[in-house]
Amino acid sequence: MKTDYPERYRTLGLKIAYYRKKAGLTQEQLAEQVKLSTVFLAQVEAPGVMMGISLESLFRIADALQVPLSKLVEED
Numbered sequence: 289m290k291t292d293y294p295e296r297y298r299t300l301g302l303k304i305a306y307y308r309k310k311a312g313l314t315q316e317q318l319a320e321q322v323k324l325s326t327v328f329l330a331q332v333e334a335p336g337v338m339m340g341i342s343l344e345s346l347f348r349i350a351d352a353l354q355v356p357l358s359k360l361v362e363e364d
Contacts (some may be wrong), residue, residue, distance in 0.1 A: 289338040296363070297338045303360050305333040307353040322348035 308318050319329040331339040350357040
């Protein structure tokens with residue numbers, strides 16, 4: 289995927305992985321909760337892969353992880 293924001297995609301994926309692990313969930317468990325494939329979620333979390341993700345999926349992930357959406361997308 290070509291993007292002008294590779295660092296933002298990387299940061300988003302790392303934050304999803306961080307909060308998922310903090311919640312004690314595996315990729316499989318989170319993917320099942322938010323109705324995504326495990327392969328897709330793994331690609332989103334992978335630091336070297338730029339994978340687009342819908343707002344709907346981000347909303348579901350934030351809800352499942354019980355964190356505000358802003359925690360996933362804000363820049364540090």
